[in-house]
Amino acid sequence: MHTQAAPGQTRQVSVTGTNIEVWEGGAGRPLLLLHPGDGFDAQAPYVAALASRYRVIAPSCPGFGRSELPKYMRSVDDLSYFYLDLIDALKLDQMIVVGISFGGWLAAEIAVKNTARIAALCLVDTLGAKFSDPMTRDITDLLSWPQHEQAQWIYHDEKLRKPTYAHLSDETALMFARNHESFGLFGWAPTLHSRHMQHRLHRIDVPTQLIWGAQDRVVTVEYGRKWQQAIAGAQMVVIDNAGHYPQIEHPDQFVAALERFVNNLAAR
């Protein structure tokens, strides 16, 4: 596993009157990285691995990190329009969009609206759609658990399930707390999905790769297969011994799966 932090820089970008924080590192093909519900972590080894291959652009979503949250933004649908403006403002073209968990939900909301600037989409253990009957919960309700207990649902590796946060600086703990609140704002009801998503997924018209943790207890592989069926031509890679965050538990396999997908795009 890599341990070196990714070389990159954070800057503030203003889009339609809202200032957000954008981390950028690496060179090459642009890769828009959309973080999960606990925020973007530039120190995560998979970020360094991606930045050694691509130009990674990782915004902190409004309400996360040091990004502002305008009062009117209350849904992932709202966020997706903001991101379409952001993508225009950054003049990103032919980019790969990678969305993880909550970020996958956001990536899908963007892609069902407009893929003009998107070359390919990668959804990692994504939230965001409802497929089953009303009495069957598709997505484990992470919001029924306090932030310090969420890892028990997220990780397959027992050692990762009970992290301590005591060492965090006050500033970082404050940011985590704000991230959790924003996750609650956007994910509360319907629980971690958009009602319309299932009926819009057919609009995704770019090559799509699903990457899933085999032992994900938030959204199962079976749930991932439903995403695969709903998006024309979508492929799925399942990483064994990984839970909801395969990019954390097996960054090498995760990056390799993504790289294979990107390298094969030219041949499609």
Next chain:
Amino acid sequence: MQSWYFSEQSYPAAWDEPVPPKVTSPSGLVDPETAHRLLQEYIVECKLCDELGLNIMANEHHATYTCMNISCMMTLAVIASHTKRARLLALGVPIMSRTDPYRVAEEVAYVDMLSRGRLELGLIKGTAFELYMSNANPVTAGDRYWEAHDLIVAALTKKDGPISYEGNSFNYRYLNVIPPCYQQPIPPMWLTTLSTNTAREAARRGYVLAITAVARAARASYPIYREEYLRVHGRPAPLDRLCYLAYVSVARDEKTAIERGRKILRFVETSERIEPRFINPPGQLPHADNARFLKTGTTTTHRTRTLPDGTPMSNPPTPQEQIINNVLFAGTPDQVYNQIKDFYDSVGGFGQLLVQLGGTMTHEEICDSLRLYATEVQPRLEALTKSHPMAA
């Protein structure tokens, strides 16, 4: 002093079951005959209060063995039909979780009309754990609370046709409450809080401020209320604008009263057995508090754990400790009067007392305690408040 009987209408028969008492509790553990008997006994207790000259307060909670009253206004409609004189206080309708302000306004007006103007109304935020049942977004709950509050007040106040409303959280084509309230323009308004900011807001609006069983909150909030009331209204706050809720048990002898107090406190102990994961949904506390809880891996409760001198209390606290904390007033009529008077004097007075009974007390114990309170404590409290310079 006005006194208001309050019972959570608990279902204590399930309190010793090895399941959480809230949110995920199986309803199958509630025996229908027992629950029916308890609800009927509650109505009898309210009728007794009506005869004894006590007022009645109701609240509501959801998905819990500690409170079977699932609709404040529904219960008060029932009680209105069984009583003649008692003022009826809704404290309150939890509009953070009640997601349709129109229905709340209608039910309020209905009860006020049915009772011929005996309703008093608290539109409260409610308990955070109930957001898990109502599914109302906890992060926007604060904004939604005041929007709903002001909309309900506007809907009750307007008598010349509907309101059209297109706000952040609610949309109505024709918001029109028929029948309207009996009292004009609307019933007296109350607020509960443990926060000094809300106390200030209650003062600005001239609402009755109720502090629920936390003496230090009363000590912090009453002066702020008085100060703000004087500033905004240009006159001192009348005594009846301030209220305190306490657990109260009265008996002929001290030992029996303390035992009754212990039974009431079982309610508090059971309430605190809520699964910690449901106490603090996202957005209910400031980021700084949540950051602290993240670092310590804990969650929160507002309950006092120490005596005023800092001594840790027993676990669970004894009746004697809760008497020292002014959470429980328990004893003979003389002792209860003196305990209330000492607290009253220490906070500069208040004109309303919410008298909570229940827990595992029997119906007979509740009725006996209410009779003693009404006949031997209440008259002395009335005399006490009449001598206060800000008596209404």
